Amino acid sequence: IAGITQAPTSQILAAGRRMTLRCTQDMRHNAMYWYRQDLGLGLRLIHYSNTAGTTGKGEVPDGYSVSRANTDDFPLTLASAVPSQTSVYFCASSEGPPGSYGYTFGSGTRLTVV
Amino acid sequence: AQRVTQPEKLLSVFKGAPVELKCNYSYSGSPELFWYVQYSRQRLQLLLRHISRESIKGFTADLNKGETSFHLKKPFAQEEDSAMYYCAPPFSGGYNKLIFGAGTRLAVHP
Numbered sequence: 557i558a559g560i561t562q563a564p565t566s567q568i569l570a571a572g573r574r575m576t577l578r579c580t581q582d583m584r585h586n587a588m589y590w591y592r593q594d595l596g597l598g599l600r601l602i603h604y605s606n607t608a609g610t611t612g613k614g615e616v617p618d619g620y621s622v623s624r625a626n627t628d629d630f631p632l633t634l635a636s637a638v639p640s641q642t643s644v645y646f647c648a649s650s651e652g653p654p655g656s657y658g659y660t661f662g663s664g665t666r667l668t669v670v
Numbered sequence: 671a672q673r674v675t676q677p678e679k680l681l682s683v684f685k686g687a688p689v690e691l692k693c694n695y696s697y698s699g700s701p702e703l704f705w706y707v708q709y710s711r712q713r714l715q716l717l718l719r720h721i722s723r724e725s726i727k728g729f730t731a732d733l734n735k736g737e738t739s740f741h742l743k744k745p746f747a748q749e750e751d752s753a754m755y756y757c758a759p760p761f762s763g764g765y766n767k768l769i770f771g772a773g774t775r776l777a778v779h780p
Contacts, residue, residue: 589767596679598756598772599714606766614767646714658704659768661714 559583560662562647568668569637577632577665579647587650588630589659590614590622592643599646605630637669676757676771683747684779691742691774693757703740704768705731708754717742717755727751747778 563578581588586607591599591614601614605624619641621633630649634641644666648659673696683689695703703720718726720733720740731742740757757771 587766591770596772598676599770601767601769604767615769648714653766656702658716658719659706659714663713 559660560647560649562645562662562665564665565663566666566668568670569634571637571639571669573637575634575637575667577634577645577647577667579630579632579662580628581630581647581649581660582628583649583651583660584627585649585651585660586627587652588624589648589650590620590630590632591646591648592616592641593646593664594643602632602645637667639669641667642669643667674757674759674769674771676755676774678774679772680775680777682777682779685749686746689742689744689747689751689776689778691755691757691776693740693742693771695738695740695757695759702759703731703733704758705729705740705742706756706758706770708756708773710753714756747776749778749780752776752778 560581569575589604590602593599600616602620603622605611608624608627611622644664646664647662650659651657675694677692705717706714707717708714718724729744731740733740754773754775756773758768
C-alpha cells in the first residue's frame with residue numbers, strides 16, 4: 557500500500573441497502589476526511605476525523621456515518637442508501653493542519669444507487 | 671459563511687493560448703490557499719500552494735488580498751493541461767479542513 561487506498565473502486569447499490577466504503581492510509585497521518593464529488597457542486601465534506609478516536613460532521617453528513625478506531629482506517633457507512641447518494645466519494649488525509657499541508661487523496665469510489 | 675467561488679464551470683482555449691482560472695474567496699484571516707487538479711477519472715493532486723510560491727507545470731497563482739482572489743495562470747496552455755481544477759482555502763477560525771470551489775473544467779484544444 558502506498559498512500560491512500562479506497563475500496564471498492566465502483567459499486568452499484570440497490571436503494572435501502574447498507575454499504576461501507578473503505579479507506580486505508582499508510583502514511584500515519586492523523587487527520588482523515590470524506591468528500592463527495594458531484595458535477596457542478598465540486599467537493600463537499602461529509603465527515604472528518606482529526607485523530608484516531610474522534611470524528612466530526614462536515615457540510616453534508618446526513619445519511620452517512622464514520623468511525624476511526626485506529627490511525628490507518630476511516631470507513632464511511634451509508635446505513636440505508638438513497639439515489640441522491642449517487643456520487644464519487646473521495647477519502648483524503650493530511651499530515652498536519654490541512655491549511656498548511658494540504659491533502660493526499662485516494663483514487664475514489666464511484667457509487668450508483670438505483 | 672466561508673465561501674469559495676470559481677465563476678467558470680468550463681474554460682475552453684486553444685493550445686498555446688494563455689489561461690487564467692479564477693478563484694475568489696471570503697476569509698477574514700490570512701489564508702493559505704491551494705489549487706488541486708484532477709485529470710480524467712484520476713485522484714485529485716495538489717498542484718500548488720500559495721505559501722510555497724512555486725511554479726508547477728508552468729502554472730502560477732498570485733494571492734490578491736485586496737480582491738480576495740487566487741487566480742491560477744499559465745502563459746501557454748498545453749493539451750495535457752485539460753483537467754478539472756479546484757481552488758481551496760481553509761475554513762475560517764482554524765486549519766482543520768479544506769473547503770473547495772465547484773471547480774473549473776479546462777479544455778485545451780489542438
